[in-house]
Amino acid sequence: MNRRLFFIAAAAFAVMLGSAAGAQAEPMKVSASFSILGDMVKQVGGERVEVFTFVGPNGDAHVYEPTPADAKELSESKVLFINGLGLEGWMMRLEKSSGFKGTVVTASKGITPRKMVEDEKTITDPHAWQDLANGKIYVANIRDALIAADPDGKAAYEANAQKFLDGLAAMETKVKEAIAKLPLERRKIITTHDAFGYFGAAYGMEFIAPEGVSTESEASAKDVAKIITQIKKEKIPAVFLENVTDSRLLDQISKETGAKIGGTLFSDALSPPDGPAGTYLDMFRNNIETLSEALSS
Numbered sequence: 001m002n003r004r005l006f007f008i009a010a011a012a013f014a015v016m017l018g019s020a021a022g023a024q025a026e027p028m029k030v031s032a033s034f035s036i037l038g039d040m041v042k043q044v045g046g047e048r049v050e051v052f053t054f055v056g057p058n059g060d061a062h063v064y065e066p067t068p069a070d071a072k073e074l075s076e077s078k079v080l081f082i083n084g085l086g087l088e089g090w091m092m093r094l095e096k097s098s099g100f101k102g103t104v105v106t107a108s109k110g111i112t113p114r115k116m117v118e119d120e121k122t123i124t125d126p127h128a129w130q131d132l133a134n135g136k137i138y139v140a141n142i143r144d145a146l147i148a149a150d151p152d153g154k155a156a157y158e159a160n161a162q163k164f165l166d167g168l169a170a171m172e173t174k175v176k177e178a179i180a181k182l183p184l185e186r187r188k189i190i191t192t193h194d195a196f197g198y199f200g201a202a203y204g205m206e207f208i209a210p211e212g213v214s215t216e217s218e219a220s221a222k223d224v225a226k227i228i229t230q231i232k233k234e235k236i237p238a239v240f241l242e243n244v245t246d247s248r249l250l251d252q253i254s255k256e257t258g259a260k261i262g263g264t265l266f267s268d269a270l271s272p273p274d275g276p277a278g279t280y281l282d283m284f285r286n287n288i289e290t291l292s293e294a295l296s297s
């Protein structure tokens, strides 16, 4: 083989290697229902995937009005990631109107759902992502779904998922350490809606909320009165606002009880990327800092 031919052969081999390693021209389009899930898909998908998120930063995923632009994005997506557990009541309508033909992946598949009684009905708590052990299950489901949709990217998705899982495990240790430092009598707090049941069960805190697990219905006067009595009786130290809910109700509860406002927790949405909770991991980091600062003394 002459020199020139050798170089051509070597170049052709490099191209073949490139495609074998999963180089692709265009990223695969996928959709995610809300910002927290969207970030998880981005972490696992990396450069191979372009993620469109319907409910963006600080948005409320319980109640959402899909737009024509959402329907267009979904129609072009190969995979749709949803939380499931009854979070996205608006998704069925969007799926129908978009003519979506891809695969629907329920990221929470395999977690143990938290059931609770609300207004004498047993309902499922959708906020499973607030327990990092569940977050790991979400990541595994996302990884497997991306591999199924884009087998050439298997190695990349596996590597990205492993890196993300390591990050989740490290954060889990941090969260447990931070909560363990809080005095036991201060581990009971108020938020607007019941978004932290999984967090509380996993890490040993109690969260009480005037609104239920959805933001769809407002708290009744009776619920608010009950909580005010409870805060006074049990000397609950603080109320925490949420990035997805109106602060007026908790401002009022704080005024009437003397419980201080401990800060803002990120419950059902991330902050914008340049904010304090632009990723799933930063959301935990920020929430832990906020809880620790307000409750440690």
Ligand SMILES: [Zn+2]
Binding pocket: 062, 127, 193, 194, 195, 213, 214, 215, 267, 268
């Ligand atoms: Zn919620």
